[in-house]
Structure formats: C-alpha cells, structure tokens
Amino acid sequence: GNSVTQMQGQVTLSEEEFLFINCTYSTTGYPTLFWYVQYPGEGPQLLLKVTTANNKGSSRGFEATYDKGTTSFHLQKASVQESDSAVYYCVLDPDTNKVVFGTGTRLQVLP
Amino acid sequence: AQTIHQWPVAEIKAVGSPLSLGCTIKGKSSPNLYWYWQATGGTLQQLFYSITVGQVESVVQLNLSASRPKDDQFILSTEKLLLSHSGFYLCAWSLVTNTEVFFGKGTRLTVV
Numbered sequence: 001g002n003s004v005t006q007m008q009g010q011v012t013l014s015e016e017e018f019l020f021i022n023c024t025y026s027t028t029g030y031p032t033l034f035w036y037v038q039y040p041g042e043g044p045q046l047l048l049k050v051t052t053a054n055n056k057g058s059s060r061g062f063e064a065t066y067d068k069g070t071t072s073f074h075l076q077k078a079s080v081q082e083s084d085s086a087v088y089y090c091v092l093d094p095d096t097n098k099v100v101f102g103t104g105t106r107l108q109v110l111p
Numbered sequence: 112a113q114t115i116h117q118w119p120v121a122e123i124k125a126v127g128s129p130l131s132l133g134c135t136i137k138g139k140s141s142p143n144l145y146w147y148w149q150a151t152g153g154t155l156q157q158l159f160y161s162i163t164v165g166q167v168e169s170v171v172q173l174n175l176s177a178s179r180p181k182d183d184q185f186i187l188s189t190e191k192l193l194l195s196h197s198g199f200y201l202c203a204w205s206l207v208t209n210t211e212v213f214f215g216k217g218t219r220l221t222v223v
Binding site for chain 1: 217
C-alpha cells in the first residue's frame with residue numbers, strides 16, 4: 001500500500017540553524033509529493049510540491065528533492081526563523097484521490 | 112477568489128448524539144472535495160473524497176458518513192457519536208488530483 005514515514009516527531013533548533021526533516025515513502029508508480037505546514041488552530045497549507053518531472057521544489061527558503069532511488073523526500077532550510085515554528089507534513093498523492101499524510105514533525109525554533 | 116467555509120467552528124456533543132458538519136466552497140466549479148480528521152496531536156487522516164455531486168468515496172471507516180448534495184457543499188454526519196470521534200475535522204478542496212489541496216479552518220469536535 002501507500003505510506004509515508006516521518007521518523008522525527010519533534011525538532012528543536014535555534015534561529016539561523018540548519019533544518020533537515022526526513023521523509024521516506026512507499027508506493028507504486030510516480031506519485032506527486034508535497035510538504036504542508038500547519039500552524040496552531042489552522043488547517044494545513046501547501047509549502048511546496050514536487051513531481052517526477054521537476055524532482056525539486058522550493059518555497060520560502062525551504063527545499064525538497066524527490067529521490068526515486070532512495071524513495072526519500074527530505075525537507076531542508078539553511079537558516080530557520082522563529083516564525084517557521086509549526087508542524088510539517090510530508091504528503092504522498094498517488095494519483096488515486098487518496099492522499100496520505102505523514103505523522104508530522106513539530107518544529108520549534110527558539111529565539 | 113475561492114473561499115471555503117466550514118461550520119460550526121466548534122461543537123461539544125454527548126456520546127450517542129447525532130452530528131452534522133458542513134462545508135461550502137465558493138468560486139470554484141466542480142472541485143474535488145475531501146473530509147479529513149485529526150486527533151489531538153495526531154496526523155491528518157483522510158475520511159472521504161468526492162469528485163462529483165452525489166458521489167462520495169470512503170477512505171477509512173470511522174462510523175461516519177458523508178454526502179455531497181450540491182456541487183459546492185459537502186456534509187459529514189453520523190447518527191451516534193462515539194468518544195473516539197473527538198478531534199479536528201477539516202474540509203478541503205482541490206481542482207484535480209496531484210494538485211494543491213486547500214483546507215478550511217476546521218471544526219473542533221469534543222464528544223463527552
């Protein structure tokens with residue numbers, strides 16, 4: 001079946017530190033992969049999207065690369081800010097209308 | 112501009128009572144519609160999706176049902192609430208698959 005694994009439940013960093021959130025996926029075919037961010041009390045919102053065609057996505061200083069060989073889709077940011085504190089979800093869309101969210105990684109950025 | 116409106120914002124309901132949550136999308140014709148559920152501190156679980164009026168597909172069984180009576184309206188309901196139904200319910204839409212999903216502000220349900 002389709003699945004997404006985020007092993008890091010919580011990440012705590014200081015401002016200007018490097019962010020790396022691990023995500024691996026399992027599916028057949030060529031899915032579209034997303035990172036969504038959720039702030040407290042709100043619904044998730046799209047951070048970036050990557051398809052097999054473009055392999056890499058970036059937005060607001062965040063980057064993710066789609067690696068079919070290792071089935072990974074890690075999220076990175078060179079220098080985090082306190083305003084980046086939120087929950088980040090790796091999301092798999094296997095083109096079936098049944099979207100799969102990872103368990104989420106709570107990022108806390110200390111001033 | 113497209114807007115998504117969910118109601119109510121929050122509900123406190125008794126175990127065994129009925130529930131109806133609603134969602135309206137304006138400014139977009141024939142969107143795909145979705146219901147998601149999020150337990151407190153948990154991840155998002157897709158419950159239902161609909162690609163057209165009158166057709167709803169179930170993704171997980173949680174003793175809930177969904178209907179799409181109009182192109183722009185999606186309803187989530189049950190006749191008997193369980194304690195395990197507590198959580199955050201999110202309605203969402205997208206144009207087609209593999210595209211961005213836009214979420215509403217959600218309904219926080221507490222079953223007591």
